[in-house]
Amino acid sequence: MPQLFESKDSFKESFKNAVSDACGRDFEDTYPEERYIVLGNMIRDFAGEHWRETKNAIKKSEAKQLYYFSMEFLMGRLMTSNLMNLNIYDVVKDGLKDLGMDINDMENIESDAGLGNGGLGRLAACFMDSLASLDLPGHGNCIRYRYGLFKQKIENNQQVELPDCWLKNGNVWEVWKPQHAVKVEFGGYVDGYMDGYGKFHAQHHPDFVVRAVPYDEPIVGYHTTTTNTLRLWDAEVDEDSVNSGTLNEYLNKVTAITANVYPDDSTIEGKRLRLTQEYFFVCAGIDQIIRSHLRVYPSLDNLGDKVAIQLNDTHPVLVIPELMRVLLDDYFYDWDDAWSIVTKTVAYTNHTVMAEALEKWSQDMVRSLLPRLYMIIEEINRRFKYDVDHRGLCGIFNNVSILKEGQVHMANLAVVGSHSVNGVAKLHSEILVNDVFKDFVTIYPNKFNNKTNGITHRRWLLFSNPQLTELLEETIGDEFKTNPEKLEDLMAYVEDESLQNKFMNVKLERKKILAAYVKETLGIEVDVNSIFDCQAKRLHAYKRQLLNIFHVMYLYLRMKQDPSFRIYPRTFFYSAKAAASYDLAKEIIKLINMVANVVNNNPEISKYMKVVFIPNYSVSIAEILLNAADVSEQISTAGKEASGTGNMKYMMNGAITLGTLDGANVEIVERVGYENAEIFGLRVEDINELRHENSYNAWNLYNSSYNIRMVVDSLKNCVWSNDPNEFKLINNDLMMRNDEFFVLADFDAYCYAQEKVQARYMDKNRWAKTMLINIAKSGYFSSDRTISEYAKEIWDLKPLSFED
Template sequence: MANTLEIKEQFKEDFKRRIVERYGRPLEQAHITEKYMTLGEMVRDYASINWSDSKNAVAESKSKQMYYFSMEFLMGRLLTNNLMNLGVYDVVKEGLAELGIDLNELEDLESDAGLGNGGLGRLAACFLDSLSSLNLPGNGNCIRYEYGLFKQKIVNNEQVEVPDQWLSLGNVWEVRKPKHAVDVKFGGHVDMWMGEDGKAVVNHYPSLVVRAVPYDVPIVGYDTKVTNTLRLWSAEVADDACDAASLNEYVNEVREICRNVYPDDSTEHGKKLRLKQEYFFVAAGLNNIIKTHMETYGTLSNFAEKNAIQLNDTHPVLCIPELMRILLDEYKMEWDEAWNITKKTMAYTNHTVLSEALEKWPIQYVQELLPRVYMIIEEIDRRFKYALSHEFGRTDLINECAILKDGQVHMANLAIVGSHSVNGVAALHTEILKNDVLKNFYEIYPSKFNNKTNGITHRRWLLYSNPQLTKLLEKTIDSDFKKHPEKLENLMKYVDNEDLQKEFMEVKMERKKILAKYIKDTLNIDIDVNSIFDVQAKRLHAYKRQLLNIMNIMHLYFKMKEDPSYRIYPRTFIFAAKAAPSYTFAKEVIKLIHCVADKVNNDSDVSPFMKVVFIPNYGVSIAEILMNAADVSEQISTAGKEASGTGNMKFMMNGAITLGTMDGANVEIVERVGMENAEIFGLRADDVALIHRENSYDVWKKYHQNPEIKRVVNSLIDNTFSSDPKDFKLIYNELMFKNDEYLLLADFEAYVHAQNRVEERYKDRKGWARMCLVNIAQSGYFSSDRTIEEYAKEIWNIESVKM
């Protein structure tokens, strides 16, 4: 106890001294942002000792390292995360309180790091947390974006994008490392000739050189000393401005590389900018890794034995030809040796079954921006086609599997050919890849394909964001689950305990009140905390079917208006979603949600029983208060379209019931909790595939067969929800004149029935609480710790670091 007291007193003295040293004034006169920055710097300093020791331990043991290349890392706020992982949260909170400072107020000043868009980036962040917490040597590589995706505002019921200036206060967690800067070359031309030793000599004369400067962020493990690194690359002016017409032009060309996450690619300039971004962080990261390796070992012959590189989706796939370029041109390796090293080093994670999401770059762009890299891709493609014909005897697949075809570079094909492992992210997803989307490649390389079902870090999504539930679990099953999430299964012994059921519902009510207060404070909407909180929170896309959700709400509205005796159990429907700026359909759905909300929430006949809420600017910090307040988790994508999903796991871990299709990781959730502890509806993936294959679905037939469907669809264009005749015409046309591509009307009746069943089940409070507890008990499997252990053993071959 004395030791804790001493630490607290020392912290208070250090904090006061640091304020004076940094800002030249005493604590009493310091601004709240100065207090936040000072605290952040102190926490980073606490972490830095372990950070340095971790690097030394890896170097001394010559451990194999893994590098996770991803265009996104949605880390969320790190202040609370780092304080808790370091084990000093309570001491710091008490110390600050004694200085008259509320830690929660400082926490609220931290912006979510604007390093991504959605699930891809949040998964990467969970993986980094698990790597450090499991003592595994794994680091991230990404771009240090100047602006995040965008801040979403709703104006006149429409999404408006405002710049996300997440760096306005600076990033207290990062350390600039200019000595590790790398020059990245674009454009120009390549000269090749045969040297005296008979080996090719290659000279690239670029038209643009960009200085890539790393900013390192410590990734603090939970209750461990291991601290890994997220390296963020920033584009700066190089010493030589190359052929730029003017300095201003050059500076702007350099700055725009890291200005935005996913620049608008509806223009040629935007497409080229995205390609530049992808090569920029790939080239910088790889050059750095190779330099570190050479300093340690002095040879690249063991590169694949000491380094693993995971490609998170197709964005970093240029790692493959870039590593080849370095080995061939800079280290004068023969092709076969370089190719062997490259394949053994690289592993690829596929995240989508949607063909439009499998990146393809016009050959012309790659030739123009990356002339030497394109030459290497050409040779990879030529050799692959030769192998298809001569080694595999599959000339029939040459055109289908080619890397270069139809004037484009097919990045997924390049990823599969150049990697030793190709994994899906849920069991169903991997089977769809093997049997459909990547069927031809699976026939050629069956041993490359494997499944690694996604996971979430239970530390952020349970321990930190839901302390009330964590405390209840500790009281019931002890605290082992904090380090070993699989031990949540011990809760199964108590799911029938009525006292526990009651306590759980009290915890859920406390979390619902916190969310209700947030909604009142930010949107000035009063919601009934005794109602069912029905939540759909995810990126807005047609296949995720937010439209199906709002169509059911429209249906309920009509039923209650027409029949005064028909009333539902009070329900609050909560949406949170961003639409891509150029995705017109998705933005129109957001407008529809708001127009329906206006109608429902302002109708005194209906609003006591139903409220519709849209929470704008959805991100990690909002998710942390939203997901643990939900009663119902809407996971209603068209079966076979969602690779995995991780929101479903976060809701599950916090005791929400999945209302969903048999898609993505929903399938595995249901396998673990049982059909009786979820609400599953709709077409299965096989049904959807058969419908598309046989072209057997007729949306108009469905429309005419069901008067309730007809009424809801007609209301899109009959001024029920908007007086502007142009509103929702696009949605109507997508449904009715594109044959309802994502089968909303096909699943509509089943969805309505499922919603009715949810209501009936919720009325049985004990039965509902039992279902929630079963979901929590079975959620340990979906910890990213389990996922990372599988990657580490089966793909990366890395082992824990001894500190």
């Protein structure tokens, strides 16, 4: 350990001197932001020693490495987690305190890195943490977006999108690596020639070239030397390619590539920009892998033995044709040899069964933007058809073709070009095999597998809930910190009333922290003794925030009608962003906020319930919200949520799952038992039957159920707004489009499940026992388990060893 972190006193002296030297002023005259930057640099430099040792260990042992390609990495704030992982948190915390500083104030200066939107990025961040903490050499590959998705404000009850300038103060964790810049080529045309052996040599003549410049961040393992790399690519001008006559147009095109995550794709230009982004970071990432490999090995023949590439959803699937292009055009491999290397190297994780989320690009667009890759995709598809036909399966080819109906089907390309295809929860993987990819299973019966998602307990328990961590350590020791499945040891104590009371006090403390945040930021006072009922996740119709708020509306309307009907006090928390162009989702946010206004301002009913919408959902907000929850709302339409990881974070902090049998909820219930969760609603098979028979009719439910009719009618009869057309999109989605996600079908069952939740809560000891059981059974859902399965069963990745 560096001397400066060996003791509190040595840290204080080094820190004060470093701040004064960097700022050119006495320490007392410097600003908190300046001190934060210096502290971050000191931490990164310490991590840099481990970073160097990790690279040397990889080189010396010739270890196989993983490269994880993802459009998102939502890492959250890194200062405190890095200090904890480096095992210097207490030294720094105590040293700062002596200097009159609070370590939490230091962390609050840091912005959440705007590198994503939702669960995909939070999962990738958990995986990076687990890889390093398990001593596995695995690195992330993404875009260095200058702006995050957007910063959400609520004005006049509606979502307003503002720029998320997360880089405005720089990023203290990154290291600029201009020496590793890569040229990325777009557009133009391809020609070539046949050599004397009948081999075609392609030559691409691009009309648009940019430089991809990497910025590297250390990913620090927990109490271990292993420090991996998250490489983020920024787009810069390629001076050799600038035509002075079109300079402004060129600069705008370059800037747009890394401006923000998921640009609006409702236009042709937006779609083209998204495809440009995807190829940009894929091309740069593959170039990095090839160059790194050839610094150690004489050829690429053994690439599949030394490199594993994991595609996190369909966004990076261009890895497959791009790696083929490099092998064919730059290193002159024959097709079969190149294809063998690609398919041995690449694996694909599917994250959705939603047809609209399985990416498809216009063939004309791909041909225009990526002419050489399009030629390769055509050849992959031709050879794939030949293979399918010769297996006697020609009748299914149209279902599995990569090119059809004028589109390039990226999920199909991913399946064909990968040696492994996995889902992210048991139910999700079953749906992939039995429905989404069932024809592929006929062709590749051994290619499909399941890897149930997980979360890093280091961030979502040790870091974000120190009060619960301390109680667990007192009760079962500290082994769970490095082996989360040791949380199971808590089962021996769940009947202990003393522990139950201590746990409820911890939960109350976390609820007070959330209540203080809500009071400070929103001016809303909430009852910390009420049931905290939370749904925090991306806003989408299938996640059914609408079902949740309909229940709130039902309670309000019933209490208004019947003064004798009252509930146990409850606070309903929501936090969600809606895509800027997703009008229905934005209207649901507006409904939640308008219902909140009515409920919270009713002097009688607000004694029994409050509604709180926390804007700008992020990792940092989740760290405050999830561990305060009593009830975890996981109510997606059965068969639509691939896995979910929020359900696991709530579970690990003791919240009880109120949910459908969807995604990882199924496996949560398998572990805790139905008596320790509250499951309701239609199953996948029920929904499939309704769809198959075309027998679902929202109007029949509306006409036959007084409660449903009361809630739906309230959208139009000026209960929540003076404008009867305020919620026209919602009404039309339910009644004119026949309630695609079965909100009305599950409404009565959901309300009954909520009644049972309230009844359970009345018995506080039973409730505490149930929460403790959820914590005890949550260790399985650590991303350490998930990553260990990937490493063993897909990547063949081994832990690093470090010589003294």
